[in-house]
Amino acid sequence: MDIPITDNHIHVDPINGEGPKAVALKFQRSGGRRMIIPNKPSWTINAGTDYKKTMDTVLKYADIINHETEVEAYAVVGLHPAELSRLLEAGHDPERGEEMIREGLEYAQSLVLEGRAVAIGEVGRPHYPVPAEEMAIHNRLMVYAMELAAEASCPVQLHTETSGPEEFREFAGMASKAGIKKHMVIKHFSGPLTGRDENHGLTPSLIASGDVIREGIRKGSCFLMETDYLDDSSRPGAVLGPKTVPRRTIEFLNKGIFTEEDAYRIHQETVERVYGL
Numbered sequence: 576m577d578i579p580i581t582d583n584h585i586h587v588d589p590i591n592g593e594g595p596k597a598v599a600l601k602f603q604r605s606g607g608r609r610m611i612i613p614n615k616p617s618w619t620i621n622a623g624t625d626y627k628k629t630m631d632t633v634l635k636y637a638d639i640i641n642h643e644t645e646v647e648a649y650a651v652v653g654l655h656p657a658e659l660s661r662l663l664e665a666g667h668d669p670e671r672g673e674e675m676i677r678e679g680l681e682y683a684q685s686l687v688l689e690g691r692a693v694a695i696g697e698v699g700r701p702h703y704p705v706p707a708e709e710m711a712i713h714n715r716l717m718v719y720a721m722e723l724a725a726e727a728s729c730p731v732q733l734h735t736e737t738s739g740p741e742e743f744r745e746f747a748g749m750a751s752k753a754g755i756k757k758h759m760v761i762k763h764f765s766g767p768l769t770g771r772d773e774n775h776g777l778t779p780s781l782i783a784s785g786d787v788i789r790e791g792i793r794k795g796s797c798f799l800m801e802t803d804y805l806d807d808s809s810r811p812g813a814v815l816g817p818k819t820v821p822r823r824t825i826e827f828l829n830k831g832i833f834t835e836e837d838a839y840r841i842h843q844e845t846v847e848r849v850y851g852l
Contacts, residue, residue: 576835579647581609581842582820583780584697584732584763584801587636588615592806595636598817599646606821609846612637613651613697613732615805616658624662626654626679634691649852650692651732652683653720656701656713663709673712677719684723693850695724696732697763714749721753721760730759730849732780738762740773747775759849761799764814767791769798778849783819789832796837799845800824 582602587595587610595612602610614633622628630652640648654676662672686692698720700713717733724731733746743762750760757776762768765779767790780799781791791798800823802815824842827833833841846852 576839578824578835578838578842579608579846580606580821580824580838581611581799581846582607582783582802582804582817583611583761583799583846584651585610585612585804585817585820586615586806587612587640588619588806589636590620592808594806595639595648596643598804598806599640599644599648601817602821603644603646605818606825607646607817608842609647609649609852610640611649611651611693611801611850612640613653616655618661624675626658626675627682629654630679630683630686630692634686649850650686651694651696652686652692653696653698653732654679654683655697656699656716656734659712659716660701660705660709669708669712673716676716680716680720680723683720684727687724687727687729693852694730694732694761695720695727696730696761697734698731699733699735702734702736717746718749718753721750721755724759725753725755730761730778731755732761732763734763738765738768740768740775743768743773743775743777747777750777761849763801764803765798767794769795771795778845783815783823785823788823788827792827792833792837796840797845798841799849800841 587598617629633650637648637650683695760777768774769791780801783800802819
């Protein structure tokens, strides 16, 4: 069975790390076929509040990989929740800060509608404590991102705090409010919440550590795999290295932890169902 091994959330960064071609070649040599690449935050490319530049940059990185390697690269565009936190810390009025992020999300949607990106993300709310007023804005923006994704018939990748079944239920409620199909809401950096009673119909993107994937596959194979690789020379190998998803997949196939059908469902059927690839 030909399995197009896919890393659902991997960054490339030629400014602070090795860059698109080098990362893609490491991934490819380990057996990887497809990389889904969200843009990094604005400050990593010194873009200030030029959110269009922030998102346009990842389109160029995907083009480099597609033209210079055999890996298929797909861009995901959006504004990390820390973008709002930084605006507020810099003294922006909360109402204006929310408006700026909304405008950025609308630009992300336009890139999807033009066929230049495949999803809106990573968007959501902080994994660190913030005041209640700020959290309310993040939650409104998360629903708005889902509404834009619903209009564009594309998925949305969520960045949030560490989430269990209760948070997944909350996100599923937001999805219903926004009118997006629940399986089109991807919880990036998910734990092994692969049971329907745990993920409430959302698609978990499991961080590809051995323990998480082993526990996840025990309950079901309807999930994606990711490294959240940062490509940052100051944090080598963080979060997991670019070879991890292919190596973990091949290892688990060889050990009988995955069947070929499991691997095909993770890397082909679910990717196709969620992204239309």
